[in-house]
Amino acid sequence: MGSNLTISAMVLKGLLKNYYDFCESYIEKNKKSFEDKTKREKLELDFLKKIEEQSLIQNSDKDRKTYLESELKKHTNELDTAFIAEKNLRKKNIINDFQLLNHHAFIKKVEIKDNYLDIYTIELKVEGHDIGNYKIRIPIQEPFGDTLLQIRIANLKKKVVIPGTDGAFDHWFVRNEVPCFGQWASGINNYLLKGNLSLVVSNLIHFLLSTGTDGHLQVNQWLEEFSGERIARDDEPSPIEERETQHLSPTAAAITMAREYRTTTGDGIPF
Numbered sequence: 001m002g003s004n005l006t007i008s009a010m011v012l013k014g015l016l017k018n019y020y021d022f023c024e025s026y027i028e029k030n031k032k033s034f035e036d037k038t039k040r041e042k043l044e045l046d047f048l049k050k051i052e053e054q055s056l057i058q059n060s061d062k063d064r065k066t067y068l069e070s071e072l073k074k075h076t077n078e079l080d081t082a083f084i085a086e087k088n089l090r091k092k093n094i095i096n097d098f099q100l101l102n103h104h105a106f107i108k109k110v111e112i113k114d115n116y117l118d119i120y121t122i123e124l125k126v127e128g129h130d131i132g133n134y135k136i137r138i139p140i141q142e143p144f145g146d147t148l149l150q151i152r153i154a155n156l157k158k159k160v161v162i163p164g165t166d167g168a169f170d171h172w173f174v175r176n177e178v179p180c181f182g183q184w185a186s187g188i189n190n191y192l193l194k195g196n197l198s199l200v201v202s203n204l205i206h207f208l209l210s211t212g213t214d215g216h217l218q219v220n221q222w223l224e225e226f227s228g229e230r231i232a233r234d235d236e237p238s239p240i241e242e243r244e245t246q247h248l249s250p251t252a253a254a255i256t257m258a259r260e261y262r263t264t265t266g267d268g269i270p271f
Contacts, residue, residue, distance in 0.1 A: 093195055093196070093197075094140065094195070094197060096198075097196070097197040097198040097201075098110060098112065098117075098197075100198040101119065101197070101198055101201055104198075104201070104202070104205075106121050106122055106124065106205050107119055107120070107121060107122070107201070107205075108120045108121060108122050108133070112140070115139060115140055115141045116137050116138065116139055116140065117137070117138045117139075117140045117197060117201075118135060118136070118137050119134075119135070119136040119137075119138070119201050119204075120133070120134075120135055120156075121133050121134045121135075121136070121205060121208075123157070124205075124208060124209060126209055126211065126219075126223075129223050129227060130157075130226075130227065131155075131171065131208070131223070131226065132155045132156065132157030132158055132170075132226070133155075133156050133157055134153055134154065134155055134156060134170070134171075134208060135153070135154045135156055136151070136152075136153050136201065136204050136205075137151065137152045137153075137154075138150075138151050138197065138200065138201070139151075140197070147192050148181070148185065148188060148189045148192055151179060151204070152177045152178065152179075153170060153171065153174045153177055153179050153204070153208070154170055154177045155170035155171060155174070158226055160217070160222055160225040160226050161225075162217065162221075162225065169216055169217055169222060169225075171208060171215075171222070172211075172215040172216060172217045172218065172219050172221075172222040173207065173208075173210075173212075173215040173216065174216075175216045179204075179207070180214075180215065180216060181207065182212070182214050182215075184203065184207045184210075187203060188200055188203050188204065188207070191203065
């Protein structure tokens with residue numbers, strides 16, 4: 001029996017060795033296949049991770065795009081609301097200005113036609129001298145930024161033509177209906193930019209009642225040609241020119257002229 005046990009152990013040992021060899025041979029034989037499978041699974045895992053990351057990025061971009069579109073729409077609505085409110089306010093101001101101008105002492109008629117505000121003055125006087133009645137045309141389309149250069153002033157009674165000069169003079173500051181504002185430009189333009197048309201027109205009327213030496217013609221020269229009467233010699237300063245030497249500002253000059261006009265004609269002027 002002892003011999004049989006020894007054989008059995010040897011047989012068992014041989015069997016185990018054969019199994020081990022088989023396993024080792026199988027592993028060695030399939031090692032590359034295992035490595036390739038592991039590598040492939042790793043690549044697949046990496047690819048899946050990239051897809052997931054890309055999906056997160058896309059979702060993030062989508063969310064950001066949605067947010068930006070929402071904010072843009074929100075701000076656009078706010079701008080539209082503000083624009084409509086501003087437009088309604090401008091419209092209300094124009095209506096108010098229209099009513100104020102209709103009660104202005106120096107204005108005979110006010111019309112709004114084809115985006116223009118047309119002002120028709122009464123007969124104006126400077127130092128008792130008639131200088132005619134005027135039509136002032138102001139574009140009222142918005143914005144008002146470039147409106148100053150588009151203002152036109154026409155003398156409806158008479159235009160002065162001086163031989164040897166270019167064009168017709170509606171006023172000593174106005175040639176061919178184009179005004180030369182000089183010092184008055186900044187103030188008038190400031191009211192234009194604010195859309196305050198009543199103050200624009202008031203300043204334009206004061207401008208027409210003002211005198212100075214920086215116009216297209218000397219005041220007395222224009223007055224003589226307009227009236228056909230001698231006003232003063234060239235070397236003889238008139239009361240108008242004497243006042244001008246005091247270097248009054250446009251505002252002060254306008255107030256002074258308005259007061260003198262009221263004294264001369266008995267008409268009042270709103271301030």
